[in-house]
Amino acid sequence: xxxxxxxxxxxxxxxxxxxxxxxxxxxxxxxxxxxxxxxxxxxxxxxxxxxxxxxxxxxxxxxxxxxxxxxxxxxxxxxx
Numbered sequence: 291x292x293x294x295x296x297x298x299x300x301x302x303x304x305x306x307x308x309x310x311x312x313x314x315x316x317x318x319x320x321x322x323x324x325x326x327x328x329x330x331x332x333x334x335x336x337x338x339x340x341x342x343x344x345x346x347x348x349x350x351x352x353x354x355x356x357x358x359x360x361x362x363x364x365x366x367x368x369x370x
Contacts, residue, residue: 346360347360
């Protein structure tokens, strides 16, 4: 009795299934990476204000804002 599709066999049939499985797993991993490497933080709460203060401090350090603008932004953050 011949098994696995006769003379030529069906050993190669696992290749498309394996490729599809790898594609699905790769897609899931890619979605997780994109979601976790988002450059913006959308958190609301005590940690959000610390994050905003850090960003303002970094902008001052890079020279994007003046010390007066820095103080104004910190005052604005303290009001909220």
